[in-house]
Amino acid sequence: QERLAGARRVAVLTGAGISKPSGIPTFRDAAGLWKDFDLEEYATPGAYARNPQKVWEWYAWRYQNVMQAQPNRAHALLAALEKRVGEGFLLVTQNVDGLHRRAGSSQLVELHGNLARGRCEGCGQRFSLPDPAEFVPPPYCPGCGGRGRPDVVWFGEMLPLGAFEQAEQAFVQAEVALVIGTSAEVEPAASLGRLARLSGAYLIEINPDPTPLSSWADCILRMGAVEGMEALMAGLN
Incomplete structure (x- = not known):
């Protein structure tokens, strides 16, 4: 919480796990x-x-x-985190459900479309x-x-032009990187957390299950996206 509270550059990656509480299967x-x-x-x-x-x-x-489906509490808390951090925030999602934008996120890269x-x-x-x-x-x-x-983006296709480059830049420059609800197995998105950590970011993983990224993380919250975001944001108000 202290790291996140003082950070002016925050990069977030979300996967299917954040939308599961909204009723969308992983x-x-x-x-x-x-x-x-x-x-x-x-x-x-x-x-x-x-x-x-x-x-x-x-x-x-x-x-x-x-x-x-409706955005859940985790989507809403990420929109609130964006407002708190300001211009140094970027949310990158692998999801195509549009729930982040509907929850109020605007500094957003949808890697796999909509x-x-x-x-x-x-x-x-x-x-x-x-x-x-x-x-x-x-x-x-x-x-x-x-x-x-x-x-x-279908299997075997390229990501939208410039999307990954924007995401990569944000994770390289991040003071805190947050990875939520992703298996960390689908490239190139899976590399973003490691890239942030190698560039000096404090890396937080929220996932109920271990992933290939877990050994890289400075902080691991072994819980679902809603519970993890609530725990992370509880002391930031």
Whole structure:
């Protein structure tokens, strides 16, 4: 708490674990998102090329689910931490559910995209999807009229241009780095915590389970995202 209270440069990385209390399943646990779905059929460029309608219907279902979910206390506390720290704060998320922005976070990098957007296959324009109740996939670009694909990063694809570079810079410059609810196994995001620690940051991990990052951390809170953020923020008011 003392380290965080005085820090003017804070970088945060979140994974699926922060959205689990909002009812969004993680990828790796027993009830995870991929338990009943083959990622090769839904989350690769090849899958989309073979059957774009099948892929879109699955993403439309996910989009509807995340829009029914609400940000939880951990999302809200990170938005409050951003206001406290100011310009030296950056939140980097691997999640595509949009809950951080809905909770009030604005200094935000969504490494893997956002389920609530489409991206034109022709001109590349990103655009918001209609309300889930009215959305019939596929969407079409408001600019050129071309078909849109989900604006998410599929397995085997590059991250959005400049996204990781912005994240990397924030973690290199951070006084405190906070990693919450991520397995620390998906690269390149998994490297951010280690990079911060090697650059001199005080590294905090919030995760109920050990991860490959745990041996690097200065402080480990073995609890869920909500409980961990509440414990971390309790003395900062």
